[in-house]
Amino acid sequence: MSKRVISLMMVVMLVGMMLAGCASKPEPAAEPAPAAEPAAAEPAAEPAAEPAAEPAAEPKSELVMGMITDTGGLGDQSFNDSAWLGLEEAEKQFGIKRQVLESQSADDYSPNLVSFAEEKTDIIYGVGFLFVEAMKAAADQFPDQKFAIVDSSGLEKPNVAEIVFAENEGSFLVGVIAGLKTETNKIGFIGGMKFPLIEKFEYGFRAGVKAVNPDAEVIVNYADSFDDAAKGKEIALVQHQAGADIIFHAAGGVGAGLIEAAKEEKFWAIGVDQDQSHMAPENVLCSMIKRVDVGVLSVAKSVVDGNFQGGTLLFDSKNNGVGYSDKAGNLTDDLKAAADKYLEAIKAGTFVVPATEAEFNAFEAPSL
Amino acid sequence: MQNKKKNLLQVVMDNLKFPLLAILFSFIVGALFIVWTGHSPLVAYRELFSGSLGNFGRFGESLLKTTPLIFTGVAFAFAFRCGLFNIGIEGQYIMGAIFTVGAGWIFRDLPGGLLIILLLLSGILGGALWAFIPGILKAKRGVHEVIVAIMLNYTALYLSNYIVRTVLNPSVLLGTEKKASTVMLPEHGRLLHLSKIMPAFGYSSVNIGFLIAVITAIVIWFVLFKTTLGYEVRSVGHNPYASEYGGISIAKNITLAMVISGAIAGLAGAVTVAGLSYKVDQAAGMPGYGFSGIAVALVGQNHPIGILASALLFGVLANGERKMQMAGIPKEVVGIIQAIIILFIAAEQVAKYLPDIKKKFFKNKTQEVQK
Secondary structure (H helix, E strand, O other): OHHHHHHHHHHHHHHHHHHHHHHHOOOHHHOOHHHHHHHHOOOOOOOOHHHHHHHHHOOOOOOEEEEEEOOOOOOOOOHHHHHHHHHHHHHHHHOOEEEEEEOOOHHHHHHHHHHHHHOOOOEEEEEOHHHHHHHHHHHHHOOOOEEEEEOOOOOOOOOEEEEEEOHHHHHHHHHHHHHHHOOOOEEEEEEOOOOHHHHHHHHHHHHHHHHHOOOOEEEEEEOOOOOOHHHHHHHHHHHHHOOOOEEEEEOOOHHHHHHHHHHHHOOEEEEEEOOOHHHOOOOEEEEEEEOHHHHHHHHHHHHHHOOOOOEEEEEOOOOOOEEEEOOOOOOOHHHHHHHHHHHHHHHHOOOOOOOOHHHHHOOOOOOO | OHHHHHHHHHHHHHHHHHHHHHHHHHHHHHHHHHHHOOOOHHHHHHHHHHHHHOOHHHHHHHHHHHHHHHHHHHHHHHHHHOOOOOOOHHHHHHHHHHHHHHHHHHOOOOOHHHHHHHHHHHHHHHHHHHHHHHHHHHHHHOOOHHHHHHHHHHHHHHHHHHHHHOOOOHHHHOOOOOOOEOOOOOHHHOOOEHHHHOHHHOOOOOEOHHHHHHHHHHHHHHHHHHOHHHHHHHHHHHOHHHHHHOOOOHHHHHHHHHHHHHHHHHHHHHHHHHHHHOOOEOOOOOOOHHHHHHHHHHHOOOOHHHHHHHHHHHHHHHHHHHHHHHOOOOOHHHHHHHHHHHHHHHHHHHHHHHHHHHHHHHHHHHHHHHO
């Protein structure tokens, strides 16, 4: 019996080898692969001379910037991608080398930070406020290591740059647009998960609607997910059936479902983080913009220039860190004018956009 | 005596042969994939193993990754020995974790040693309670445990999120601003990091939770194979009706196996909270240890000692993946290696039955010819 099993394995192995031989032909670089395989099974034993030479060949003068995603990972079409884009830009502009580690679970944050720190990476980005506890510990363990965290503030460490955004301000602007544009006086909001960061989107948005259209009702739902597009679609359809003709989301990948529903049922969706109009030019009214890439890039620049500083870096309407965007051209000039009027007022500090439930309840719409 | 020893060695070799071959083969297939993505498998595997075994600190991180997998693997195996498919380990793990944080808050004034024991016990309680539901439903009403347990996974996730947001949120308990995680466990309720005893572990957060996991696996081995309880559980797993005929209660053992399985899963949650995270986050998805545990149990042949080895393998792979990613090699490579290992272990089962199937097939053929 056991002979049978072994011979079976051997046959499969041989077939595998043959397949490897075939597959590698189009790529000249892959030629040495089959020969390398037997050794590959026990690589820890003896590091071969050839690969050992490889890291040395890289110019050591280059800065290396490491980024750790949260569990959403790359390809989330939201802030992980946006942050990675920022590093891509830094690569182009300053010739830095970028590396990424994707976290499988929240328990990976700390080990991932340590892995980069042990490599003496020039700066380590933690993308997402969930990094905060792990970052705090790592910043103490490695006082000479530069860190940056996105979406979190309050650590107050000399070696941690904290990149935060005024999401409430950007959301307020698209709220103004939605409040003026709605015909049914019902507007939807889909949040990813109900925690303070996403509530900034919610209450900023609702304040924007309230400022221009106090009669409009905002239907709020949370998906309890940042990647379940099917759930996003379901919620969007329910909100649409309840009368909402414009729906804004702050839910990462869940929003893909909203935009799909908008395309099918012909209503308006409002994108988030990046300009999402390419997903459905006819049905994405506009997008609330949160320039994670700009934040990441500006910290990268400070590292390159040698003037890196710890502490909070706020990106708001004043420095164009947040705003709205309409690449598909669905906004009329009136709507744009109205939004820009509020934008100027926010920049001038005429009023403060609420970010929490308490602030929202106390919010008096300014008359402009 | 000599004879018996030889037999034992032979048994061990027989059991190891196939998994080792499967592992070897999966690395070869993984190498093909790496070549296909345009990287050198040599570099990839060097990074993989130097990242997980390169020095004591990294080895410590591998052990840290191994810890929950030992628990969930053993938890799955225990239920499986009773013929139950406990897919609800995720939920039981979550409940164990949230119970631990709750207990950490309630008993925060107790001294360290006592507090830690209470924390672990409450984790066990959380997991056991959550597993009791599918267990009792299966035992009394014959409801399939897989369906109930899957549903309860989501119930646990959302219940935990709700508790994180409300009851155990620092904004409620401490009056700080609202956070997406619970209050932190008090300092004296945290498990000792092994680096405190052995500085060689460096920055690694590996803690005595790993030792608790190993002890748990050994205890479960003892319970399964050396006690009446274990005998009854396994007997029900082999053939429930024959067991009942022999005076073993099916209902009692099904419930018990499920509860013990859940207790181990809950302990995994407790150890992760007390040893690593010190809090529970609002989570958008399952932590994933439960599902990995099923794979670990399968590769470990549902034997607690085998599971120790397979959990270590999975831990080493998962930890080495970091360095591989940093070298620019897609993290999916490790997933592929794991998947192929599982595939081949599963294929062993097919291979075992192959002769039987062949025999039957040919028998039918010859009968047809005779007709």
